[in-house]
Amino acid sequence: MIIGGGAAGSTAAQFARKQDRDAEITVLERGEYPEYSRCGMPNVLAGDIPKFEDLVEFSTDWFERNRIRLKLSTETTSVDLSAKKVEFRSPEGNGVERFDSLVFATGASPAPLNIEGLAKEGVFQFRGINDSKALQNWCAKKKRNVLIVGAGLVGLEVADALSKMRHRVTVVEYLDQVLPAMIDPDIAEPVAAMAKKASISIITSSFVRSLAGGSAVEAAEIVSRADSSPSKLKCDTVVLAAGQRPSTDLGVKIGCSMGAKGHIRVNSRCETNQPGVFAVGDCAEYLDFVTGEPLAAGLGTLAVKMGEVAGRNSAGGTATLPKGFINSRVTRLFGMEIAAAGPLYSSLAGKGIACVQSRMKGSTLPPYFPGGKDLTVKLVCTDQGQLLACQIIGEKEAAMRVDIVSAIISAGQGAKELTQLDNAYAPSVAPCVDVLAAAAQGILIKIGRK
Amino acid sequence: MIIGGGAAGSTAAQFARKQDRDAEITVLERGEYPEYSRCGMPNVLAGDIPKFEDLVEFSTDWFERNRIRLKLSTETTSVDLSAKKVEFRSPEGNGVERFDSLVFATGASPAPLNIEGLAKEGVFQFRGINDSKALQNWCAKKKRNVLIVGAGLVGLEVADALSKMRHRVTVVEYLDQVLPAMIDPDIAEPVAAMAKKASISIITSSFVRSLAGGSAVEAAEIVSRADSSPSKLKCDTVVLAAGQRPSTDLGVKIGCSMGAKGHIRVNSRCETNQPGVFAVGDCAEYLDFVTGEPLAAGLGTLAVKMGEVAGRNSAGGTATLPKGFINSRVTRLFGMEIAAAGPLYSSLAGKGIACVQSRMKGSTLPPYFPGGKDLTVKLVCTDQGQLLACQIIGEKEAAMRVDIVSAIISAGQGAKELTQLDNAYAPSVAPCVDVLAAAAQGILIKIGRK
Numbered sequence: 001m002i003i004g005g006g007a008a009g010s011t012a013a014q015f016a017r018k019q020d021r022d023a024e025i026t027v028l029e030r031g032e033y034p035e036y037s038r039c040g041m042p043n044v045l046a047g048d049i050p051k052f053e054d055l056v057e058f059s060t061d062w063f064e065r066n067r068i069r070l071k072l073s074t075e076t077t078s079v080d081l082s083a084k085k086v087e088f089r090s091p092e093g094n095g096v097e098r099f100d101s102l103v104f105a106t107g108a109s110p111a112p113l114n115i116e117g118l119a120k121e122g123v124f125q126f127r128g129i130n131d132s133k134a135l136q137n138w139c140a141k142k143k144r145n146v147l148i149v150g151a152g153l154v155g156l157e158v159a160d161a162l163s164k165m166r167h168r169v170t171v172v173e174y175l176d177q178v179l180p181a182m183i184d185p186d187i188a189e190p191v192a193a194m195a196k197k198a199s200i201s202i203i204t205s206s207f208v209r210s211l212a213g214g215s216a217v218e219a220a221e222i223v224s225r226a227d228s229s230p231s232k233l234k235c236d237t238v239v240l241a242a243g244q245r246p247s248t249d250l251g252v253k254i255g256c257s258m259g260a261k262g263h264i265r266v267n268s269r270c271e272t273n274q275p276g277v278f279a280v281g282d283c284a285e286y287l288d289f290v291t292g293e294p295l296a297a298g299l300g301t302l303a304v305k306m307g308e309v310a311g312r313n314s315a316g317g318t319a320t321l322p323k324g325f326i327n328s329r330v331t332r333l334f335g336m337e338i339a340a341a342g343p344l345y346s347s348l349a350g351k352g353i354a355c356v357q358s359r360m361k362g363s364t365l366p367p368y369f370p371g372g373k374d375l376t377v378k379l380v381c382t383d384q385g386q387l388l389a390c391q392i393i394g395e396k397e398a399a400m401r402v403d404i405v406s407a408i409i410s411a412g413q414g415a416k417e418l419t420q421l422d423n424a425y426a427p428s429v430a431p432c433v434d435v436l437a438a439a440a441q442g443i444l445i446k447i448g449r450k
Numbered sequence: 451m452i453i454g455g456g457a458a459g460s461t462a463a464q465f466a467r468k469q470d471r472d473a474e475i476t477v478l479e480r481g482e483y484p485e486y487s488r489c490g491m492p493n494v495l496a497g498d499i500p501k502f503e504d505l506v507e508f509s510t511d512w513f514e515r516n517r518i519r520l521k522l523s524t525e526t527t528s529v530d531l532s533a534k535k536v537e538f539r540s541p542e543g544n545g546v547e548r549f550d551s552l553v554f555a556t557g558a559s560p561a562p563l564n565i566e567g568l569a570k571e572g573v574f575q576f577r578g579i580n581d582s583k584a585l586q587n588w589c590a591k592k593k594r595n596v597l598i599v600g601a602g603l604v605g606l607e608v609a610d611a612l613s614k615m616r617h618r619v620t621v622v623e624y625l626d627q628v629l630p631a632m633i634d635p636d637i638a639e640p641v642a643a644m645a646k647k648a649s650i651s652i653i654t655s656s657f658v659r660s661l662a663g664g665s666a667v668e669a670a671e672i673v674s675r676a677d678s679s680p681s682k683l684k685c686d687t688v689v690l691a692a693g694q695r696p697s698t699d700l701g702v703k704i705g706c707s708m709g710a711k712g713h714i715r716v717n718s719r720c721e722t723n724q725p726g727v728f729a730v731g732d733c734a735e736y737l738d739f740v741t742g743e744p745l746a747a748g749l750g751t752l753a754v755k756m757g758e759v760a761g762r763n764s765a766g767g768t769a770t771l772p773k774g775f776i777n778s779r780v781t782r783l784f785g786m787e788i789a790a791a792g793p794l795y796s797s798l799a800g801k802g803i804a805c806v807q808s809r810m811k812g813s814t815l816p817p818y819f820p821g822g823k824d825l826t827v828k829l830v831c832t833d834q835g836q837l838l839a840c841q842i843i844g845e846k847e848a849a850m851r852v853d854i855v856s857a858i859i860s861a862g863q864g865a866k867e868l869t870q871l872d873n874a875y876a877p878s879v880a881p882c883v884d885v886l887a888a889a890a891q892g893i894l895i896k897i898g899r900k
Contacts, residue, residue, distance in 0.1 A: 037882075043819065301872065301874075302872075304882055327872065330874035330880065331876050332878045368504045368507070399876070403873050403884075407854050411863055411867070422776035423751060423849075425750055426849070429789075430853075432489075432751055
């Protein structure tokens with residue numbers, strides 16, 4: 001029994017089926033769509049993908065072919081762990097189902113915001129297809145003055161998309177940098193500069209106190225955190241992208257052990273403290289590979305990895321997660337890839353971990369070959385040279401380089417191994433000495449190993 | 451004292467200087483150019499790089515700034531190891547120089563070919579700038595009928611370049627596939643198909659017995675190895691690209707230990723059996739990381755890696771190579787990246803190493819995002835799942851994926867770790883589940899670990 005049919009839940013269903021050809025597998029999904037790529041929604045908004053329905057990855061046909069019962073528009077209302085039953089409300093009425101094992105894939109919902117006037121017309125969430133479609137339709141009517149609340153991944157991706165569609169976009173961020181959960185301030189700076197170049201206004205260290213207007217939003221009151229000074233911004237559209245919180249009410253009720261930020265804790269089998277109950281994806285919390293601390297990154301890749309392990313184990317398998325997640329991540333904004341792996345430097349330093357960083361500029365091609373694209377690489381290592389994290393910006397192949405570093409981090413190796421990496425080189429493809437190796441050399445010099 | 455100023459020798463000079471600010475460093479280079487990228491020569495021929503001089507990476511200025519004496523057009527005629535002296539012939543006359551340590555960076559020269567008529571006009575080597583310029587000038591005069599001897603890396607890169615410049619190109623290869631030293635037959639097949647699509651004739655399992663004509667070449671006699679049947683091919687241009695042999699006469703004379711194919715053997719300090727004498731680049735032989743056997747791959751990346759280690763050690767340093775080279779390599783042919791790491795499957799199987807392979811097709815982007823480019827990935831693992839090798843073809847990001855695999859191979863990890871690799875995913879950048887992970891899954895299934 002899988003509660004939630006997003007990426008994590010559907011992958012769990014897929015691997016439960018791979019594990020056991022005869023298992024009865026049911027997915028209860030609150031929404032009306034079968035699994036689709038949430039990550040692709042900004043790309044539809046930007047016109048890069050024709051329509052939201054194209055984002056469906058596990059279609060209803062796929063569920064049928066794999067003999068997995070998918071119940072859409074079905075809200076799970078209670079779980080009885082001793083009786084091994086769930087109750088749900090579906091378009092066909094209420095129901096009860098027995099289960100042998102249970103997977104929570106309940107995802108997350110937008111974090112509540114303390115802003116007056118959120119009920120006004122012109123205010124949108126961007127969590128699911130319906131939200132996103134409503135925003136798209138609204139914006140199709142005329143050029144909008146858009147205020148986006150939150151300069152995280154979703155906020156900036158929506159900002160980029162709407163700006164491409166020639167709307168006027170302002171982004172307000174509570175913290176003092178863009179992408180605060182993804183990259184360090186020194187890497188965020190060029191991203192903010194790109195946003196400005198794309199005619200997007202970024203207002204950091206500020207929050208939205210209220211939305212003014214009649215039934216529809218007409219303006220926002222923005223307050224600077226530095227001096228509490230308010231200012232007024234004219235806008236007819238507001239997109240709320242200030243984070244999400246895990247949907248875990250059912251898990252809490254049955255006594256699942258919960259993390260500090262409200263996620264369901266799982267072990268390396270993706271199992272909660274309740275035997276036979278698993279949790280995957282945005283509602284779950286596992287471990288950070290580098291720090292060993294709890295990690296709930298809310299990434300599609302991790303949802304799929306957890307889905308595989310929980311799916312197999314819920315059907316009798318013995319799959320395990322690695323000892324932690326490296327949290328590799330990337331977005332494309334303003335034509336650039338912004339990619340990272342591992343914890344932020346600031347968070348490591350804040351934990352008292354002795355670490356050094358090295359930043360290096362390079363190119364995707366050797367200097368003599370025309371058309372190379374700039375890359376900025378930042379590596380973070382322990383003071384012994386072990387790799388902990390990296391952040392890379394470039395028009396292309398930034399994510400691929402993060403994957404290389406991710407492989408090296410997960411092998412417990414360091415800057416030395418990165419300088420020695422046997423890389424494939426041809427003038428029209430990649431440089432002989434890559435910027436990754438150059439940045440790693442920088443680390444070795446700093447720690448006196450060179 | 452560094453004999454040879456190519457990539458390996460110049461890098462040795464660079465790192466000798468980094469190691470010791472006061473060392474006296476001399477590079478004796480036979481040719482008339484300072485270090486340039488040989489790998490880029492086909493790109494000049496194809497018009498992607500304006501001129502051959504653009505390929506110079508370590509300019510005479512660079513040598514001056516770094517207080518390294520570079521003697522061009524200088525042939526080293528003898529080495530006296532007990533007196534620690536070299537003799538040379540230079541444009542300014544003969545000379546003698548003392549040294550404390552010596553680095554052989556003497557490179558390689560084209561392998562001799564048993565073909566009648568090689569002295570005719572219209573026959574070219576493609577080893578250095580002068581050869582390549584002569585070929586370019588010759589081909590600039592009119593559309594040529596070109597015969598290329600050898601379908602290795604250089605042969606096919608020249609074929610691709612000349613075909614782009616609208617010359618008619620035929621390639622004759624002694625072995626039964628293209629790129630025989632680089633990829634396995636199953637991956638070579640699509641490359642041969644691409645060549646044909648680019649209107650290049652490929653004749654495998656055949657050799658050129660003689661060139662006919664007056665003072666200039668007019669035709670070639672090509673013999674099939676299967677039935678010894680000869681055929682005649684009209685051609686006015688012949689490019690010899692049938693491999694090279696290391697230039698090691700001086701090393702042999704002073705008693706350097708030599709490998710089976712005539713390369714100078716070095717240890718992990720890049721030192722020969724003669725103390726204080728180092729060898730780097732195409733003239734040297736080190737170890738294959740995967741098999742532990744001798745490896746002389748003749749790659750620019752390995753020349754640079756060896757140059758760094760020998761350069762430092764020749765100036766008093768204590769640098770070491772990794773335990774072996776993974777031999778990562780890539781070329782761009784017919785618009786596609788053809789990339790590989792590790793030994794060929796055929797060579798591993800031939801050594802009796804129990805290994806399995808998995809081939810998988812995928813894309814650079816998720817299926818719902820337009821513009822993804824096909825990738826074909828082949829992985830080779832031990833029957834325990836340890837990664838040994840990979841070969842990848844794709845329009846882009848094949849080399850980057852080879853680098854990821856290279857990192858995993860060098861960490862001694864395997865298919866399991868590749869399926870667990872924490873990869874950076876965004877719809878417009880890379881898929882959630884990469885083709886590398888899918889191919890690794892294929893291995894795990896084959897060896898019964900999934």
